[in-house]
Amino acid sequence: MAKKFLQRLGLKDKLLAIIVPLLVLAAWQGAVSQKLCSELILTPPLTLLNTLLELAQSGDLTLNILASLKRVMIGFLLGGTSGFVIGILMALSPFLNRIFGPLIKALQQVPEFAWMPLIIMFLGIDEFAKYFFVAIGAFYPMVLNTYQGVSGVPEKYHELARVFDYKSFRYLFKVIIPSALPSIITGIRLSLGLSWMFVVGAELFGSDSGVGYLMTWGRAVFQIDLVMAGLILVGVIGFAMNFLLERAEKQFLLWREPVDGRPA
Amino acid sequence: MSNNKGTLEIRNLSKSFIVDNSPLQILNNINLTVTSGSFVSIVGSSGCGKTTLLRIILGLENHYDGEALMDGKQIVGPGTNRGIVFQDHRLLPWLTVGENVAFGLDKLNRKEKKLLVDEHLQLVGLIGFESVYPSQLSGGMAQRVAIARALANKPEMLLLDEPLGALDALTRMYMQKELERLWQLEKITMIMVTHDIEEAIYLSDKVVIMSSRPGIIKQIIDVSSSRPRDRASSEFMQIKAEILEEFHLGTEYTFAYAI
């Protein structure tokens, strides 16, 4: 009984999740076509769709998305990798933890966008500055989650490693990292998510390509539809990345969940 | 296999832990000799220091007074001559059954590994489960994998900390038989901690009775009846009565439940 009810509720939730946005879009379209609001200020959905299709046809869409994704990947690799390595070192060495710990905690209080003026001063607004900015965004979730995961490796696994004489890299790669993997993967997901936000931010500050650039360009030439199309792209791509990573996370951590139907 | 290997000699061993900044004595003047290839059980109430004693033999606890000698050499840390089956099976959840059994065989090549894994999964009756994850196993199966993992390393002494504690009565009795079979097959020394007096009598050459606060050895009882043992035999019952007596649980003490 209760189960059926929950199932129906779940289905209802899913339907609502589709119906509500559709209603909003319809109201939006209606408001503009009834002249309640100027088309120049609030581009109606159908026009937006058209803008996106035009961008796709001209090749601008792919070009700019690829430009952004490339920056995300490079920045994420830079920041994520250093976060990963420093997180592990901090968790394994009380000495390094004393050195890096307070520094990272203090720097964490600085809103990441506050780095922008400093980066521009030192690195300008060229590609490397953008990688660096994305790397800062990618660094924090990675260092924190890796640190937490590695310091949380249960004592019983450390003991097991001692009993079976696991040392140095073998110990790290076969016991510590696998045990910390759920945390590390969460770190990767958050880190990539922030990288995506940061790349758009970096492109808004000055760029000649990328999704953020599409939006600044739209604003400059007063093409609201371009700005809004950019917004939609940012949302959709961010959502897709998170979705894919959550799926990968589940697949990767299959061992965590007891599977129904035990073997006989 | 081993002729005189797998002996243990514990002399005047005492162990304290620091609790709230002051030492708390856990083990007090333990003396115990375990001969090669024998099966020894340690029984005693919870908290009397059984796990601590086993961890000292394993080499995980290094600060104590007295001596613990394995084959005549002072124990200074874990070593491949001793295997352990922890109270919690302690399988690594991200490794399959086969990979868990191979955990101690990392220095061998693939082929040698596979041979040993197959051999030991066969030994504990889990052929066909190589690629299953521990979360999919029942308690008894997980404990058997842990035993296979310990045995695959070819230890001269196997330490077992309440290995069957979490199992239901029937599985438990079946696993006791299995343990006896493995012990006879491998011809290695086994030291098992248990709560279960019948289990201790069924399996052991020697039952070590401990009492607590601080943990001392109260009595060591030799069991020499032929195997497999009959739990209903008068001899078995008599030894059981003798041990219960030690815990003040004999018939004349029915009202003095102390555990």
Ligand SMILES: Nc1ncnc2c1ncn2[C@@H]1O[C@H](COP(=O)(O)OP(=O)(O)O)[C@@H](O)[C@H]1O
């Ligand atoms: N690392 C430790 N620090 C402090 N006290 C401990 C530690 N390990 C065990 N003890 C204490 O020592 C006593 C004996 O523990 P243990 O050997 O696990 O008992 P048993 O296995 O017989 O139940 C218990 O009171 C326990 O709380």
Ligand SMILES: [Mg+2]
């Ligand atoms: Mg114990």
